Amino acid sequence: MRTIDLDISWFAVLATLCGISLCYGMMTLVALNGIASSLMVLALLVVALVVLTTLTNKRFVHIDKAGICYRTWMKTQYVHADEIVSLERQKLGPLSCLRVVLSNNRRLAFPYWSIDDVELQKAAQLLSVPVLESSSQVKA
Numbered sequence: 001m002r003t004i005d006l007d008i009s010w011f012a013v014l015a016t017l018c019g020i021s022l023c024y025g026m027m028t029l030v031a032l033n034g035i036a037s038s039l040m041v042l043a044l045l046v047v048a049l050v051v052l053t054t055l056t057n058k059r060f061v062h063i064d065k066a067g068i069c070y071r072t073w074m075k076t077q078y079v080h081a082d083e084i085v086s087l088e089r090q091k092l093g094p095l096s097c098l099r100v101v102l103s104n105n106r107r108l109a110f111p112y113w114s115i116d117d118v119e120l121q122k123a124a125q126l127l128s129v130p131v132l133e134s135s136s137q138v139k140a
Contacts, residue, residue, distance in 0.1 A: 004123050006061040008054045009114035012095060016047055061113050063123045068100060081127050088132040
């Protein structure tokens with residue numbers, strides 16, 4: 001059985017780090033240095049923990065014919081193939097997020113995981129579901 005393993009999205013991690021740095025800069029401008037430093041250290045530790053657990057395969061997303069298996073912090077979750085209605089890639093500028101639409105209209109999002117077009121098509125074939133492309137645009 002063919003399994004598709006999703007890789008970590010380094011661009012999403014970089015965007016998160018930039019967002020943390022931006023928040024830190026804004027908090028220091030309004031004289032919240034102590035709180036800003038504490039929150040930045042905490043946020044950086046969480047990002048480092050996410051990256052470390054992903055690189056050591058403690059967090060993962062696998063797609064195969066039976067469905068999708070993913071592990072979050074402490075729990076492994078399974079989504080059976082018969083529950084999946086479609087796969088969707090949501091784009092926001094250069095960021096891309098895999099979303100899975102379930103039969104009960106619930107959506108699962110995997111923002112820190114990357115999948116290319118070829119793997120997305122293979123996953124859709126394995127699961128026998130269509131692929132939808134949606135793009136979110138920021139309007140001024």
